[in-house]
Amino acid sequence: METPCTGLWAILSLAVTVSGCQTYAPSQVSAMSTYDICELQALQTPNLTEESRRLVRSELERRKDTCAPHQAAIKVQRDKDLYDQTYGNQSP
Secondary structure (H helix, E strand, O other), X not given: OOOHHHHHHHHHHXXXXXXXXXXXXXXXXXXXXXXXXXXXXXXXXXXXXXXXHHHHHHHHHHHOOOOHXXXXXXXXXXXXXXXXXXXXXXXX
16 A cells, blocks of 8 residues: 555655756757767766757767767766766865
8 A cells, every 4th residue: 555655755756867867958069069069978878868868969960970089088087087076185
């Protein structure tokens, strides 16, 4: 039997899941550099709505560009960010 609290928790968890998705407007994506679009695609894909994923792919197609030239730089930046988040400022 479902209690009112169980239903409330289900609704709240759905709201949190949906609110975690990021949506971008076409004007926002078209204003980004190709590197920024590729970084967004590489790092934020799980957080993007399906519409935003399609928008990112179509913008790359419109530019007749790919993310291949940027993958190494994105990996270096991701590794640096992970290191900074893990170890941060260690001074007392």
